[in-house]
Amino acid sequence: MAGNQRVYKERIKSTQSLKKMFRAQELIAASRIGKARARVTAALPYANAITRAVSAVSLHSDVKHPLTSERTGRNRVAVLVVASDRGMAGAYAASAIREAEGLITRLTEQGKEVALYVSGRRALAYYQFRGREIAGSWTGSSDSPDAVEAEEIADTLLAAFLHDDDSVGVGELHIVYTQFVNMVTQRPRVIRMLPLEIVDGVVPADEVEVLPLYDFEPSPDAVLDALLPRYVRSRIFSCLLQAAASELASRQRAMHTATENAEDLIRMYTRLANQARQGEITQEISEIVSGADALAAS
Amino acid sequence: MAQIEVDLVAADRKVWSGSARLVSAPAADGDVGILPGHAPLLAVLRKGRVTIHATSGSDVTVAVSGGFISVDNDAVTLVVDSAELDVAIAPSAR
Numbered sequence: 001m002a003g004n005q006r007v008y009k010e011r012i013k014s015t016q017s018l019k020k021m022f023r024a025q026e027l028i029a030a031s032r033i034g035k036a037r038a039r040v041t042a043a044l045p046y047a048n049a050i051t052r053a054v055s056a057v058s059l060h061s062d063v064k065h066p067l068t069s070e071r072t073g074r075n076r077v078a079v080l081v082v083a084s085d086r087g088m089a090g091a092y093a094a095s096a097i098r099e100a101e102g103l104i105t106r107l108t109e110q111g112k113e114v115a116l117y118v119s120g121r122r123a124l125a126y127y128q129f130r131g132r133e134i135a136g137s138w139t140g141s142s143d144s145p146d147a148v149e150a151e152e153i154a155d156t157l158l159a160a161f162l163h164d165d166d167s168v169g170v171g172e173l174h175i176v177y178t179q180f181v182n183m184v185t186q187r188p189r190v191i192r193m194l195p196l197e198i199v200d201g202v203v204p205a206d207e208v209e210v211l212p213l214y215d216f217e218p219s220p221d222a223v224l225d226a227l228l229p230r231y232v233r234s235r236i237f238s239c240l241l242q243a244a245a246s247e248l249a250s251r252q253r254a255m256h257t258a259t260e261n262a263e264d265l266i267r268m269y270t271r272l273a274n275q276a277r278q279g280e281i282t283q284e285i286s287e288i289v290s291g292a293d294a295l296a297a298s
Numbered sequence: 299m300a301q302i303e304v305d306l307v308a309a310d311r312k313v314w315s316g317s318a319r320l321v322s323a324p325a326a327d328g329d330v331g332i333l334p335g336h337a338p339l340l341a342v343l344r345k346g347r348v349t350i351h352a353t354s355g356s357d358v359t360v361a362v363s364g365g366f367i368s369v370d371n372d373a374v375t376l377v378v379d380s381a382e383l384d385v386a387i388a389p390s391a392r
Binding site: 057147213223 | 308325
């Protein structure tokens with residue numbers, strides 16, 4: 001009987017230390033998420049300015065750029081999966097990976113060959129464990145990506161897209177990331193990044209003020225050349241930032257639930273421990289009483 | 299007094315924003331100076347220095363590493379890859 005009590009006490013203790021850990025993770029995620037959301041907002045002016053400029057140029061020149069035209073005769077497509085570096089974020093990484101798997105299956109059915117690029121240690125571990133070939137990976141800053149990293153990713157993918165050799169270069173680029181809708185909802189999403197669709201993100205003409213007739217310096221094509229890679233970079237950066245905010249929100253929610261579950265467990269084990277103690281006392285009393293009875297009878 | 303509204307944005311933040319009398323920027327074919335009433339312009343920037351003569355009287359110099367500038371209706375947007383605000387030259391800048 002005494003053994004039972006001890007077991008429960010131990011469980012209470014370990015659950016309490018787990019609870020502390022969960023609580024700490026929850027607080028860390030909560031404190032970081034404000035910053036992550038602020039970064040999403042801070043990157044907006046840049047993205048807006050670029051989008052506006054791109055639509056201005058596309059109005060004035062017939063957009064014939066390698067980045068906007070379909071690459072025919074290419075079977076390879078790049079898929080960039082954006083997931084987290086660490087776990088403890090509920091189904092965050094799992095649902096991003098599931099979305100990616102769905103996309104990869106679809107692409108394979110279309111007879112395409114997928115070149116996999118991953119960001120985040122969880123996704124990397126998932127694919128490495130399954131022995132998939134990984135064309136490129138970035139890890140270490142999934143919850144606070146910076147512009148430099150986004151640029152590196154974008155440049156790698158752009159280089160793959162613009163590669164002349166059809167057996168190495170890719171014909172399309174898809175990105176799987178988790179869109180941050182609000183603190184409660186984060187949605188895994190797939191977007192086709194390349195080739196670019198210029199209409200994408202440009203507001204219909206009657207809704208914006210008429211864009212002026214710009215002078216382009218040095219030339220519309222040169223401006224486009226400079227703009228489009230930046231546009232891609234900014235889009236990828238925004239995906240990374242949204243994914244980071246989603247990761248932190250998922251983590252905060254998951255850790256909150258875990259803390260509550262730990263509390264429930266502690267309560268249950270405390271009851272069981274009390275019961276065991278009570279049972280022990282009752283047994284001891286009945287042993288004493290029956291012992292005394294036996295003595296009195298003899 | 300005529301003035302221009304300037305927004306200088308980097309990939310991850312807004313670097314400087316306010317009104318100015320003159321903005322000079324290193325465009326691909328040579329520096330451009332933007333005064334109020336400038337014609338709409340969309341130009342590629344090379345690496346160099348952007349100088350903003352703010353209406354508050356102070357000059358702000360920013361080292362940029364490429365990007366582009368768009369001028370439209372006395373609103374100037376400078377979009378740069380990375381920017382370093384030079385505080386030494388602009389002691390009274392906020």
